[in-house]
Amino acid sequence: MTRPVWAEVDRSALRHNLKVARRLGQGRQVVAAVKANAYGHGLAEVARALAPDTDLLGVAALDEACELRAAGVEAPVLLFEGPFDADEIEPADRLGCELCVHSSWQLQLLESVAPRRPQRLWIKLDTGMHRLGFAPEQASELARTLARWPWVKQLVWTTHLAQADTPERGYTQRQLAAFHGAVASLPGQSSIFASAGILSAPTQGPADHYVRPGIMLYGATPFRASTGALWGLRPAMRLCSRIIAVRTLGAGEPVGYGGDFVTARPSRIAVVAAGYGDGYPRHAPSGTPVGVAGRTAVLVGRVSMDMLTIDITDLPWVDRGAEVELWGPQVPAERLAQGAGTIPYALFTGVTRRVAVRYK
Ligand SMILES: *Cc1c(COP(=O)(O)O)cnc(C)c1O
Numbered sequence: 001m002t003r004p005v006w007a008e009v010d011r012s013a014l015r016h017n018l019k020v021a022r023r024l025g026q027g028r029q030v031v032a033a034v035k036a037n038a039y040g041h042g043l044a045e046v047a048r049a050l051a052p053d054t055d056l057l058g059v060a061a062l063d064e065a066c067e068l069r070a071a072g073v074e075a076p077v078l079l080f081e082g083p084f085d086a087d088e089i090e091p092a093d094r095l096g097c098e099l100c101v102h103s104s105w106q107l108q109l110l111e112s113v114a115p116r117r118p119q120r121l122w123i124k125l126d127t128g129m130h131r132l133g134f135a136p137e138q139a140s141e142l143a144r145t146l147a148r149w150p151w152v153k154q155l156v157w158t159t160h161l162a163q164a165d166t167p168e169r170g171y172t173q174r175q176l177a178a179f180h181g182a183v184a185s186l187p188g189q190s191s192i193f194a195s196a197g198i199l200s201a202p203t204q205g206p207a208d209h210y211v212r213p214g215i216m217l218y219g220a221t222p223f224r225a226s227t228g229a230l231w232g233l234r235p236a237m238r239l240c241s242r243i244i245a246v247r248t249l250g251a252g253e254p255v256g257y258g259g260d261f262v263t264a265r266p267s268r269i270a271v272v273a274a275g276y277g278d279g280y281p282r283h284a285p286s287g288t289p290v291g292v293a294g295r296t297a298v299l300v301g302r303v304s305m306d307m308l309t310i311d312i313t314d315l316p317w318v319d320r321g322a323e324v325e326l327w328g329p330q331v332p333a334e335r336l337a338q339g340a341g342t343i344p345y346a347l348f349t350g351v352t353r354r355v356a357v358r359y360k
Contacts, residue, residue, distance in 0.1 A: 003306075004242040005274045006356045008328070009041050011049040013219055013234035018053055020232055021213040024198050028207075031078055031191065033214030034068075035060040040279075040348040041218060041237055044071035045359050050217070051075040056098065058212060062088045065097050078122065081132070082106050089113045100124055100158060102132035107145075115151050122156040122191075127178040128171065129162040136182035143186045155188030156210070164196035165222045172197070196222040199231055220333050220344035227332040237348060238328030239355070241274035243292075243320050246312070255309050256301030261286045267313045269300065272324050277305040279351035280326055281340035284308075288339050291325030292318055 022030055032054040033039075038046035047057055047068050056076045059065055062084075065077045074096075082101045083089050086109045092099060093115035100122035101107055110121075123142060126133030134142060139157065146152050159179045163171040176192070183190055191210035198211050199221060215221065219228045219235035228235065246268055249255070253263045263269075272290070276282040280303055288299040290310050297310045297318075312318045327333040333344040 003273055003354075004240075004244070005278050005354070006240055006358055007351055008238040008240060009045065009357055009359050010234070010236050010238070011045070011359060013236040014041075014046060014049045014217060015053065017217045017219055017228075017233050017236065018050055018213075021195075021198060021211065021216055022053070024231070025193075025211040025213075028209055028211045029055040031056040031058045031210050031212040032217055033058040033080075033194070033212055035064060035080065035214075036349045037064075039214065039218050039345065040351045042357050042359070043067055044073065045357075047071065047073045047075070055210070058214075062092055062095075062097070065092065065095050069095050082122075083109055085109070086113050089115060093117060093119075098122060100156075102126075102134065104134075110149075114149070118151050118153045120154045120156055120189075121146065121149075121152045122158050125157060125159045125179060125182060127159045127175040127182075129160050129175075131160070133159065136178050139182040139186060143188070147187075155186070156191060157183040157186065157188055158191040158210075160194065161192065161197050164194070164200060165224070167200045172200075199223070215345055218344075218348060220348075222343070222345075223334070224338060227334045229332070235327070235329050235333065237333075237351075239274070239278075239280070239326040239351065240328070241272050241278075241324050241326060243270040243312075243318070243322045243324060244273045244307075245271040246320055247271070254301075257304065258302055261301040265313065267311055268316070270297075270310050270312045270318070270320075270322075272308050272310060272326075273306065274324070274326055275304045275306045275308055277352060278355050279347065280308060281336070281342050281347065281350075283342070284336060284340040288336060289331050291328070291330035293322050294330075296330070 032050050034057050037043050056078045058078045077097045079097050082099045102124040124133040189209040193211045195213050195216040219233045221228050249267050255261045282303045286300045289296045300311045301309045327336050337344045
């Protein structure tokens with residue numbers, strides 16, 4: 001038997017979540033974010049599942065666009081961060097990628113090496129994230145300049161929200177006001193909301209044209225205190241392993257590195273073949289839920305590279321070979337992430353190469 005650790009990715013859940021994004025997007029077109037290997041779910045497979053119902057696929061790098069084309073995916077692709085240098089412009093053009101530019105150095109590249117085919121150009125404005133983007137005050141001058149560029153068919157004004165996962169703070173309103181103030185009178189389309197915005201406030205402000213869902217397509221949310229189930233989202237990934245040994249210990253026995261956990265009663269402790277070397281979070285504390293044969297057990301002791309230990313004292317029928325769900329429909333990634341001081345994005349993208357992915 002090979003080491004039993006695998007991830008199941010459910011294509012029907014991906015397609016279902018895309019429908020939810022479309023419905024909450026209220027008629028806006030959809031840019032499905034499939035960057036970072038489709039958030040660890042497998043770029044080609046996810047893109048094939050989603051492409052028929054998306055308007056664009058969003059990636060962070062030209063390499064990812066190449067991988068999509070090599071896999072036979074012909075849907076339009078948006079490079080979220082545009083070209084990183086002049087050498088990328090010609091291949092991006094050839095592969096049919098739309099570009100999003102955030103800085104004047106990128107416009108200078110595009111002036112020196114213009115794409116050959118007419119296409120839309122996405123312009124990112126910094127309305128308060130203070131990471132990438134032009135100042136909103138530059139928008140009208142950009143519009144005037146770019147109107148003279150022959151290959152620019154249309155502009156799509158875009159921005160990214162910094163605190164959409166905490167709408168009660170009001171920062172989103174400020175960003176929306178800055179955005180609309182800058183682009184309301186300019187020609188072109190616009191795009192504001194990623195998952196947090198789609199799930200919390202999609203109807204606010206004047207209508208824009210595109211939503212850009214990412215994490216919600218994979219069934220999780222960016223919010224600290226809720227899971228995707230609240231919106232009818234279905235976890236697309238189930239990270240699984242099996243029990244490879246069971247040990248019976250008396251009370252007062254330490255388990256694992258450092259002896260951080262000590263049995264409080266006579267206990268049955270199961271060893272599961274998964275650890276941080278597979279992408280399970282090393283900082284998950286004792287007490288973290290783990291699915292076992294449809295029931296729930298808890299993690300005890302420190303997570304090792306290749307193994308972790310769970311308490312199955314209350315599940316006397318569970319034995320070596322039993323299947324364990326580390327995250328998925330039974331153990332929401334949001335819950336696990338919160339307990340471990342991380343986010344579902346990092347859990348999904350942190351699944352390592354030695355985890356076989358099975359698609360169903
Ligand atoms: C990754 C990304 C998204 C998707 O964000 P989620 O929070 O996963 O929905 C949207 N827009 C841009 C520009 C991105 O880079």
